[in-house]
Amino acid sequence: IWQAVLTTSGARVYGLLLGIVSLMLTARWLGPEGRGTLAAVTTWVGLFSTFGYLSLGQVAIHRATQRQQEAWLGPVLGSLGFLAVIITILGWGVAAILYFSSDGGVFGNIRSAVLFTGFISLPFMVWEQYSSSILMALERLNIYNRYQIIGSTLGLVALFVMLPALHWGVVGALLAAIIGQFIISIGGLRFLLERAGDTLSIRKDEIQSLLKGGIKLHLNAIGTVLFTSVDILMLNHYRGAQETGYYQLSVQLMGTMMILPQAASMVLYGKVATLGPDVAWRHQKRLILQIMGLMVLMSLVAYAFSPLLINLVAGTAFTPSIRIFRWLLLGLIGMSFSTLLASQWIGRGYFWQASMLTLIVGLCNLGANALLIPRYGMIGAVWAFLGTYTFAILANGLMAVHCSREARDVSKDYGVSHRI
Numbered sequence: 001i002w003q004a005v006l007t008t009s010g011a012r013v014y015g016l017l018l019g020i021v022s023l024m025l026t027a028r029w030l031g032p033e034g035r036g037t038l039a040a041v042t043t044w045v046g047l048f049s050t051f052g053y054l055s056l057g058q059v060a061i062h063r064a065t066q067r068q069q070e071a072w073l074g075p076v077l078g079s080l081g082f083l084a085v086i087i088t089i090l091g092w093g094v095a096a097i098l099y100f101s102s103d104g105g106v107f108g109n110i111r112s113a114v115l116f117t118g119f120i121s122l123p124f125m126v127w128e129q130y131s132s133s134i135l136m137a138l139e140r141l142n143i144y145n146r147y148q149i150i151g152s153t154l155g156l157v158a159l160f161v162m163l164p165a166l167h168w169g170v171v172g173a174l175l176a177a178i179i180g181q182f183i184i185s186i187g188g189l190r191f192l193l194e195r196a197g198d199t200l201s202i203r204k205d206e207i208q209s210l211l212k213g214g215i216k217l218h219l220n221a222i223g224t225v226l227f228t229s230v231d232i233l234m235l236n237h238y239r240g241a242q243e244t245g246y247y248q249l250s251v252q253l254m255g256t257m258m259i260l261p262q263a264a265s266m267v268l269y270g271k272v273a274t275l276g277p278d279v280a281w282r283h284q285k286r287l288i289l290q291i292m293g294l295m296v297l298m299s300l301v302a303y304a305f306s307p308l309l310i311n312l313v314a315g316t317a318f319t320p321s322i323r324i325f326r327w328l329l330l331g332l333i334g335m336s337f338s339t340l341l342a343s344q345w346i347g348r349g350y351f352w353q354a355s356m357l358t359l360i361v362g363l364c365n366l367g368a369n370a371l372l373i374p375r376y377g378m379i380g381a382v383w384a385f386l387g388t389y390t391f392a393i394l395a396n397g398l399m400a401v402h403c404s405r406e407a408r409d410v411s412k413d414y415g416v417s418h419r420i
Contacts, residue, residue, distance in 0.1 A: 074199025147187020155180020226362025334389025
C-alpha cells in the first residue's frame with residue numbers, strides 16, 4: 001500500500017511544486033486583488049462542479065465493489081459520459097440565468113469575460129471526478145498520475161505564455177488552468193475505452209442506479225462545499241478581493257499539505273473496491289496512524305517556517321496571510337482524518353449517514369461564517385473552519401471504532417467457517 005501511496009504522492013508532489021510556482025507567479029503578477037478575483041472565479045466554478053457532478057464517481061466505486069465478478073465498466077463508463085454532458089449543459093444554463101437576472105451581482109460583479117472563461121473548465125472538472133474514480137476502482141491510478149504530471153507541466157508553460165508574454169491577466173491565468181485541467185481529465189479516457197471494449201453502452205437502468213446512489217450521497221458533497229468554499233465567497237462579498245486573496249493563499253497552502261492523505265485516500269478507494277471494506281480496514285487503520293503522525297510533524301515544521309514560506313511564495317505583500325495560515329494548521333488533523341476515512345463510508349454504502357452528517361456540519365459552518373465574517377473578516381472564517389474540523393475528528397473517530405468492530409466480527413465468522 002505504501003508503494004502505491006508514494007507513487008501517487010510523487011505525481012501529486014510534482015503537481016504541488018508546479019502549483020507553488022504558479023502561485024508565486026500569479027501572486028506577483030496579479031497582486032492580492034487579482035489573486036482574490038482568480039480565487040472567487042475558481043471557487044464559483046468549483047461550486048457548480050461539486051453541486052453538478054452528483055457524487056456519481058463515488059457511487060461508481062461502490063458499484064464496482066458490489067459487482068466485482070460482472071462486466072460493470074462499459075455500462076458505468078458510457079452512462080457517466082452521457083450524464084457529464086447533461087450536467088455541463090445544465091450548469092452553464094443555471095450560471096447564465098443567475099448572471100443575467102442579477103446583472104452580475106450574484107457573482108460579486110466579476111467581469112463577464114473573466115467569469116465566462118472560468119466556466120469553460122466546468123465539463124473537464126466534472127469528468128475528472130468520474131474518470132479518476134473509475135481508475136481508482138480498477139487500481140490503475142498510475143494512468144491518472146501520468147496525465148496529472150503532463151497536465152500540470154503544460155498548464156505552467158501556458159501560464160508563462162498568458163501572463164508575462166501576452167499580459168492577459170486573470171483571464172490568462174484561467175486559460176492556463178483550463179489547458180492543464182483538460183489534459184488531466186481526458187488523459188485516461190483512451191485506456192478506459194479500450195478496457196470497456198464492446199461493453200461500452202449507455203443504459204437506462206445503470207443511469208437510474210447511479211442517480212439513485214448519487215441522490216443519497218450527494219448531500220455529502222453539498223455539505224462539503226458549505227465548509228470548503230462558502231468562506232471564500234463570503235469574504236469576497238463582505239470584505240473584497242484583497243482580503244479574499246490573503247485568506248485563499250493560506251487555504252491553498254493548506255491544500256498542498258494534504259497531498260499525502262489525498263494520495264493515500266485514492267489508493268484506499270481501490271483497496272476497498274477490490275478487497276471489501278472489512279478486509280481493507282486491517283491495512284487501512286495502520287496506514288491512518290502512520291500518516292496522522294507524519295501530518296502532526298509536518299504541521300509543526302510548517303508553523304515554524306511559515307513566514308519564510310509565504311514571503312518566498314507570494315512576497316511581502318501577502319504578510320497578513322502568515323497569521324491566518326498558522327491558525328489554519330490546527331485543522332490539518334481533522335482534514336486528514338476525514339480524507340482517510342472517506343473510502344470506508346463509501347465502500348460500506350453509508351450514503352445517507354455520510355450525507356446527513358456532512359450536511360449538518362456544513363450548515364453549521366455556513367451559519368458561523370455568516371455571523372463571523374462580516375464582523376471579524378478573515379479570522380472569523382478561520383474560527384468557523386476550526387470548529388468544523390474539530391467536529392469532523394469526533395464523527396470520524398466513531399466511524400473508525402465501528403469499522404474496527406465490523407472487521408473483528410467478520411474475522412471471527414471467517415475463523416469459525418474455516419475451522420468447520
